[in-house]
Each structure stands twice: as C-alpha cells, then as structure tokens.
Amino acid sequence: MGITKSESFTEEQNEIANLLKALANPARVAIIQYLLKVDSCICGDIVNELPLAQPTISQHLKELKNANIIQGTIEGKSICYCINPETMSKIESYFGGISLKLKNKCC
Amino acid sequence: MGITKSESFTEEQNEIANLLKALANPARVAIIQYLLKVDSCICGDIVNELPLAQPTISQHLKELKNANIIQGTIEGKSICYCINPETMSKIESYFGGISLKLKNKCC
DNA sequence: ATTTATTATCGTAATATTGCAATATATAAA
DNA sequence: TTTATATATTGCAATATTACGATAATAAAT
Numbered sequence A, B: 001m002g003i004t005k006s007e008s009f010t011e012e013q014n015e016i017a018n019l020l021k022a023l024a025n026p027a028r029v030a031i032i033q034y035l036l037k038v039d040s041c042i043c044g045d046i047v048n049e050l051p052l053a054q055p056t057i058s059q060h061l062k063e064l065k066n067a068n069i070i071q072g073t074i075e076g077k078s079i080c081y082c083i084n085p086e087t088m089s090k091i092e093s094y095f096g097g098i099s100l101k102l103k104n105k106c107c
Numbered sequence C: 001a002t003t004t005a006t007t008a009t010c011g012t013a014a015t016a017t018t019g020c021a022a023t024a025t026a027t028a029a030a
Numbered sequence D: 001t002t003t004a005t006a007t008a009t010t011g012c013a014a015t016a017t018t019a020c021g022a023t024a025a026t027a028a029a030t
Helices: A011-023 A026-037 A045-049 A054-066 A085-104 B011-023 B026-037 B045-049 B054-066 B085-104
Strands: A070-075 A078-083 B070-075 B078-083
Touching (some): A011 A085, A011 B011, A026 A045, A085 B085, B026 B045, B026 B054, B026 B070
Antiparallel strands (some): B070 B078
C-alpha cells in the first residue's frame, strides 16, 4: 500500500524509523556532511554545493528540520541551518546500544 | 520523480543512505529489536511476533538481508536469521564520527 | 510419493517519495 | 516604492515503497 502500519508499532520504533527515514537519502546525507564540514551554520550555499535545484534542496531541508535533525535561524534575508546535536546524539546512542548488545552474543 | 539521483553523490553517501533506508521502517526496527532480544538466531516466529502477514515479513527480511544488516542460514526446513554485527558496527561508527565532530563545534 | 511446515515470489492496489518548473513570500538595499 | 536576493510553496510527473492474497518452492516427515 505504500502505507506503513505505524499504529502496530511502539512509539520508540516509529520515532527511530522516522529519524532514520529523514537521513535515508543521499542528498540529505550530503547536506549533513556539508553542514559538518563548514561546522558552523549556513544557508543556500548548499544549493551551490549540490547538483539539485533550489526547490529540491529546500524540501530536503524541510524534512531534516521536521525530524529535528537540523534547525534554522533567520539571519537577515537568509536562513542559517545547523545540525541539532541532541538529535544526532540520540541516534548515536541508539546504535551504540545495539552494538553493545551484539558484543556479548554471537549468532 | 520518486527517483533518487544517486549518480550525483559519492559512493559513501549512497551506501549510508541505503543502510539507513533499510532500517527506516517501524516493522524493520521491530524485527531488529526482536532479533536483539532473542539474541541468537530465529526465523518465522517474527511472523507470530509482529502484526503483519507472512509475505510482508518475508519482504522486510529480504530488504534487511540485501542491505547486509541481517544474514540467514538454512537450518532444516526453516531459515535462521541473525543480525550482522559488522554492518551494525559500521553504522554505529558513522554516527559516532558525527557526534565526535559535533562535540568540538557548536552552532 | 504424499503430506506438512516453512519461506519466497508474483501480482496488484494504495500510498509515499523525489525532483523540478513556476510561482509566491520575505527581507534588505537602492 | 522598486528592485534584488533568499527561501518556501504549489502542482505536477515519474518512480518507489508497503502490504497482502494467491501461489510457488523447498525440505522434513509419514
């Protein structure tokens, strides 16, 4: 159906899935990597950096923003985006917990 | 278009995006969590565990297998699935690297 | 060989995602 | 106020994803 049966799963499962879905696209991975490189905030240099049209970048930024992975602050006539470290740390510890569990057992 | 311009991005960016895409679904998150809980291999108890039809589970398992997140070994008339710790560790260190970079700077 | 149990595949319907052109909005500068 | 710059929104078209019923494939047990 293209529809995910979210009601059938826990809130945590849906939350993780939504966070990962926001990151699960090469353009958005590239945006995150660029934001990491320039390490402070930026705006639409991303449009110059990536081979995608401005509306497409804008849409990707919106999705990352909705997932709380990045945040944007208005700065004059442009908007300054940066990574939300708390969300990233949440994702990191999710996978950290998985790896920890895996270290004890083996399949 | 529903099509991702993978050619426009690096192999690493596409690889990470594909790994995360494989995990970016609550049913697949639930499968991973279940595999972690029972800590050794299983097969189609997942069908009994999750409120999804058998073909749907089978399809999700296939996607996880294609992404190398799980592996299945034939065991009699059933198939035993388990998490591939190497792939999980790759994902973990990806986010570990991001969090490390974020610790130094602030936006 | 037939039956039974387990998993995979096919076909299809419903919905979601990706990308862009066109256009709108917002703010700063002239 | 007009103009220029920066970003967002709308409205598609193309493709991908999710889910399931029906059915096939595989292998043990009888």
